[in-house]
Amino acid sequence: MDILLSNDDGVNAPGINRLREALITVANVITVAPDQDCSGASNSLTLRNPLRLTQHEEQVYSVNGTPTDCVHLGLGLYANDPDMVISGINAGANMGDDVLYSGTVAAAMEGRFLGYPALAVSLVARDHAPLVHFDTAAKVVLYLLPHVNAYPDTSHMILNINVPDVPWDQLKGFCVTRLGNRHRSEPVVRTTDPRGREIFWIGPPGDAADAGEGTDFHAVQEGYVSITPIHADLTRHRALVDTALWLEACHVPT
Structure with missing residues (x-):
C-alpha cells in the first residue's frame, strides 16, 4: 500500500512522526x-507566493505552505497514484465545529477532492492535560488500515477520527458518530505588546454544546474512538424548498 501522509502541526510534530514510524x-x-x-x-491554498519542497530524510519533505498545499505537492512525488491520504496525528481534538477550521481535516479533504480515500486522525487530551498516547492513535490507524478497501464507497471516503488520550488497552471501543457543536468562541483577547502597541489574539473555542449520545464529543468523553464520515457538500439540503418559497415570495425573477 502507498500512503501520502500529511498534517497541520508541521513536519517535526510528534504526532506525524509517530504515525509515520507505525x-x-x-x-x-x-x-x-x-x-x-x-x-x-x-x-487554504498558497496562490501568491512560490512553494518550495525541502527534503529532510528519505521520503520525508516539508513545504513552506499549508496542509492543502502539501497534499498537492506530495501527489507529484508519486510515479503512480497512492492508495490513500492520511492526515495526523493532530495534537488535539478535531470534533464538531473544529472541522471547519482544521488543517488536519483539510488535508484529508483535499486528498478526497483529488480522488483518494482519506483519514484525518486526532488525539484528544483530557482536561487540557499534555498529550501522551500518540501510540494509541497510531494503533487505531493500523487497526483500520487493512479494512479500507472494504469501505462501502471509498470514492467518497473521508473519515474524521478522534482518539482519547489513553493507553490502547483502556479504549472502550470504536463508535460511528456525528459531529457535535461547540458554544460560540470566547471574545477576542485585547492586549499590548512589550512596546505598548495594541495587539489581539483570537479567543479560544467554546466548550461543547451539542455533546449528547451519538456525537463525537460524547464518544471520546466516554473513552471510545470516534469515527465520523464527513463530506465537503455544505448545502443545507432540507432548506432548499423553504429557500425557494422565500425567494418566490420576494418576487425576485428566477
Missing part, C-alpha cells in the same frame, strides 16, 4: 507536511 512497518509512506505549525489553516 505506517512504514506496513506500507510505503511519503510524508509531506508544512515547515511550521499551520493549525487553523483550513482548506
Whole structure:
C-alpha cells in the first residue's frame, strides 16, 4: 500500500512522526507536511507566493505552505497514484465545529477532492492535560488500515477520527458518530505588546454544546474512538424548498 501522509502541526510534530514510524512497518509512506505549525489553516491554498519542497530524510519533505498545499505537492512525488491520504496525528481534538477550521481535516479533504480515500486522525487530551498516547492513535490507524478497501464507497471516503488520550488497552471501543457543536468562541483577547502597541489574539473555542449520545464529543468523553464520515457538500439540503418559497415570495425573477 502507498500512503501520502500529511498534517497541520508541521513536519517535526510528534504526532506525524509517530504515525509515520507505525505506517512504514506496513506500507510505503511519503510524508509531506508544512515547515511550521499551520493549525487553523483550513482548506487554504498558497496562490501568491512560490512553494518550495525541502527534503529532510528519505521520503520525508516539508513545504513552506499549508496542509492543502502539501497534499498537492506530495501527489507529484508519486510515479503512480497512492492508495490513500492520511492526515495526523493532530495534537488535539478535531470534533464538531473544529472541522471547519482544521488543517488536519483539510488535508484529508483535499486528498478526497483529488480522488483518494482519506483519514484525518486526532488525539484528544483530557482536561487540557499534555498529550501522551500518540501510540494509541497510531494503533487505531493500523487497526483500520487493512479494512479500507472494504469501505462501502471509498470514492467518497473521508473519515474524521478522534482518539482519547489513553493507553490502547483502556479504549472502550470504536463508535460511528456525528459531529457535535461547540458554544460560540470566547471574545477576542485585547492586549499590548512589550512596546505598548495594541495587539489581539483570537479567543479560544467554546466548550461543547451539542455533546449528547451519538456525537463525537460524547464518544471520546466516554473513552471510545470516534469515527465520523464527513463530506465537503455544505448545502443545507432540507432548506432548499423553504429557500425557494422565500425567494418566490420576494418576487425576485428566477
